[in-house]
Amino acid sequence: MNAFSMILARDLRIAFRRFxxxxxxxxxxxxxxxxxxxxxxxxxxxLREVGTGVLWVSALLSSLLALEGLFRGDAxxxxxxxxxxxxxxxxxxxxxxxxxxxxxxxLPLIALVPVLALSYALPLQALPTMIxxxxxxxxxxxVLIAIGAALTVSLRRxxxxxxxxxxxxxxxxxxxxxxxxxxxxxxxPTAGPLYLLAALAVSAVALGPVAIAAAIRVGVE
Amino acid sequence: xxxxxxxxxLGSPPFxxxxxxxLTPWLGAASFLLLxxxxxxxxxxxxxxxxxxxxxxxxxxxxxxxxxxxxxxxxMAVAGxxxxxxxxxxxxxxxxxxxxxxxxxxxxxxxxxxxxGRPTWGTFWQWSDPRIMSETLLLFLFLxxxxxxxxxxxxxxxxxxxxxxxxxxxxxxxxxHYSVVWxxxxxxxxxxMKVGSPSIAPEMLVPFLIMVAGFTLLFYWLLxxxxxxxxxxxxxxxxxxxxxxxxxx
Amino acid sequence: MTSPVALRARDLAxxxxxxxxxxxxxxxxxxxxxxxxxxxxxAGKTTLLRVLAGLSLPSAGTLTWxxxxxxxLPLEQRGAIAYRGHLDGLKKDLTVLENLRFxxxxxxxxxxxxxxxxxxxxxxxxxxxxxxxxxxxQRRTALATLKLSNAKLWILDEPTxxxxxxxxxxxLDWIRQHRAAxxxxxxxxxxxxxxxxxxxxxxxx
Numbered sequence: 001m002n003a004f005s006m007i008l009a010r011d012l013r014i015a016f017r018r019f020x021x022x023x024x025x026x027x028x029x030x031x032x033x034x035x036x037x038x039x040x041x042x043x044x045x046x047l048r049e050v051g052t053g054v055l056w057v058s059a060l061l062s063s064l065l066a067l068e069g070l071f072r073g074d075a076x077x078x079x080x081x082x083x084x085x086x087x088x089x090x091x092x093x094x095x096x097x098x099x100x101x102x103x104x105x106x107l108p109l110i111a112l113v114p115v116l117a118l119s120y121a122l123p124l125q126a127l128p129t130m131i132x133x134x135x136x137x138x139x140x141x142x143v144l145i146a147i148g149a150a151l152t153v154s155l156r157r158x159x160x161x162x163x164x165x166x167x168x169x170x171x172x173x174x175x176x177x178x179x180x181x182x183x184x185x186x187x188x189p190t191a192g193p194l195y196l197l198a199a200l201a202v203s204a205v206a207l208g209p210v211a212i213a214a215a216i217r218v219g220v221e
Numbered sequence: 222x223x224x225x226x227x228x229x230x231l232g233s234p235p236f237x238x239x240x241x242x243x244l245t246p247w248l249g250a251a252s253f254l255l256l257x258x259x260x261x262x263x264x265x266x267x268x269x270x271x272x273x274x275x276x277x278x279x280x281x282x283x284x285x286x287x288x289x290x291x292x293x294x295x296x297m298a299v300a301g302x303x304x305x306x307x308x309x310x311x312x313x314x315x316x317x318x319x320x321x322x323x324x325x326x327x328x329x330x331x332x333x334x335x336x337x338g339r340p341t342w343g344t345f346w347q348w349s350d351p352r353i354m355s356e357t358l359l360l361f362l363f364l365x366x367x368x369x370x371x372x373x374x375x376x377x378x379x380x381x382x383x384x385x386x387x388x389x390x391x392x393x394x395x396x397x398h399y400s401v402v403w404x405x406x407x408x409x410x411x412x413x414m415k416v417g418s419p420s421i422a423p424e425m426l427v428p429f430l431i432m433v434a435g436f437t438l439l440f441y442w443l444l445x446x447x448x449x450x451x452x453x454x455x456x457x458x459x460x461x462x463x464x465x466x467x468x469x470x
Numbered sequence: 471m472t473s474p475v476a477l478r479a480r481d482l483a484x485x486x487x488x489x490x491x492x493x494x495x496x497x498x499x500x501x502x503x504x505x506x507x508x509x510x511x512x513a514g515k516t517t518l519l520r521v522l523a524g525l526s527l528p529s530a531g532t533l534t535w536x537x538x539x540x541x542x543l544p545l546e547q548r549g550a551i552a553y554r555g556h557l558d559g560l561k562k563d564l565t566v567l568e569n570l571r572f573x574x575x576x577x578x579x580x581x582x583x584x585x586x587x588x589x590x591x592x593x594x595x596x597x598x599x600x601x602x603x604x605x606x607x608q609r610r611t612a613l614a615t616l617k618l619s620n621a622k623l624w625i626l627d628e629p630t631x632x633x634x635x636x637x638x639x640x641x642l643d644w645i646r647q648h649r650a651a652x653x654x655x656x657x658x659x660x661x662x663x664x665x666x667x668x669x670x671x672x673x674x675x
Contacts, residue, residue, distance in 0.1 A: 078555065081559070086619075088548075169362075
């Protein structure tokens with residue numbers, strides 16, 4: 001088994017054994033989405049208007065919650081510096097960890113979206129687009145949050161800072177993703193923003209690990 | 222990699238301190254002169270615009286502050302990158318000095334944009350204006366940079382971590398800007414006068430450009446002044462600083 | 471016949487803020503050689519070891535491993551340096567066996583895991599999560615990983631602290647075996663007498 005798969009498998013195994021921790025962001029997602037109708041209006045027409053936006057922003061914030069501590073555990077028990085010294089390039093290690101946490105924390109979130117979307121009276125034909133947009137946008141999102149997590153890895157209370165650093169940079173994902181979903185809702189062509197999301201995902205996965213590795217090296221010193 | 226001699230000079234704090242000290246009076250004088258001329262020309266002399274009335278005169282301040290804000294971020298990112306790659310402390314000093322200046326310009330851009338917006342759109346804030354959105358996100362990026370720096374006690378760590386953040390940010394800025402512009406084209410808002418379009422009459426274009434030059438020089442004047450302060454603070458135990466203090470008497 | 475130089479330091483210096491921990495450090499560490507770092511607590515032993523391992527950057531000077539800078543080793547040399555500091559480097563939610571197997575695969579070590587468990591008396595807890603182990607068992611597990619890599623340079627920060635006589639003897643024996651096989655080692659310790667042998671490099675901070 002190559003190093004990437006080994007690290008991926010290791011992180012998945014650890015996540016399964018700490019299932020309580022892993023499911024907290026998912027519950028957070030559901031709770032936040034449920035709070036909006038209380039704050040706005042239970043009227044189906046209103047919900048349909050805001051549903052796309054509410055789901056996207058809530059998904060963003062829940063992912064932030066799930067990933068901002070991505071490296072802290074490994075930094076605290078010394079396994080991060082062991083991986084840094086190992087023959088595995090740090091970029092690969094980082095990519096494996098981001099992938100593992102995307103599988104464990106973000107994918108289940110996306111799986112919950114259809115049910116929640118229907119509760120917001122969003123039409124069925126919008127769902128495939130929304131899922132596709134989320135699947136394309138979340139890798140970039142995970143990489144961005146991982147950059148924030150790496151920059152703050154050596155800080156005791158770094159978690160809240162990650163949001164401040166990273167959220168402005170997620171604006172394009174939010175824009176393209178929610179617009180694509182809206183196009184889907186109204187039956188308009190969605191290819192444009194989806195392609196843009198895909199392009200961003202490819203760039204993020206290719207370039208992100210460089211920044212993440214650099215930030216970790218500074219943090220671990 | 223081998224570097225040319227002037228590069229090494231640029232990395233020497235005493236040299237830069239002295240050089241900047243000689244340069245700043247000229248920059249200051251030039252920028253104030255340009256701002257005075259352009260300001261008077263634009264705010265007083267230039268003819269009133271047909272559609273918007275007097276308030277259009279913000280054209281001589283708002284876009285310039287927005288542009289300088291963005292330039293400041295680029296300066297911050299380039300300086301941080303140089304400091305990170307070649308481990309030049311002075312480059313980090315430039316980056317940390319540029320940050321609050323850039324943040325202030327971005328905030329000014331937002332404030333002047335709001336002043337413009339009130340009579341034009343009827344509201345202080347128009348979320349759908351791409352420039353406002355871009356500028357707001359830019360301000361957040363500056364604030365994030367400053368917050369990150371503040372979280373680290375070790376100055377070297379703070380320098381290098383914020384350099385990485387600045388480079389990541391500068392790569393993101395065009396993406397953010399494009400996405401916001403695209404987003405705006407989907408929302409047919411009231412047509413705002415396009416700044417910088419060829420339809421600016423020549424008698425407005427000249428003071429506009431003078432203000433661009435004036436604000437740019439103002440930024441560099443502020444930067445070099447702040448840089449000298451930052452150098453003194455970082456090098457306060459060095460011999461050359463003590464010699465300077467003694468020479469002052 | 472002298473062994474080739476493995477780790478070379480020239481004019482190494484580390485500053486932490488205003489404080490100079492050490493400067494002007496020069497040494498050549500040959501293969502099969504042992505270096506011992508002594509000094510009072512807080513003098514910078516841990517910092518020096520982390521710099522030698524490539525985890526921290528020095529403020530000045532050069533540090534090379536077989537000619538390549540330690541901070542950025544070429545692909546073939548990656549994994550040549552093993553560092554054991556105060557942190558275990560073990561995942562508490564994985565079992566002893568899972569941790570050791572992971573380490574062996576990642577580091578490319580060829581030693582067998584089972585005999586190691588026997589030697590370190592970890593057979594009964596092999597399938598227990600590290601979280602449930604005693605402190606001594608956790609330390610022994612962390613130690614086991616040393617034998618599961620092909621690292622040529624061992625950098626050990628106070629390896630004999632909190633070990634009983636048997637544990638200390640085992641470490642010393644392992645270091646001896648490691649050196650005999652061509653490896654080099656740098657050890658920070660409060661008991662330099664345990665390591666005194668002819669040819670040992672002594673660094674005092």
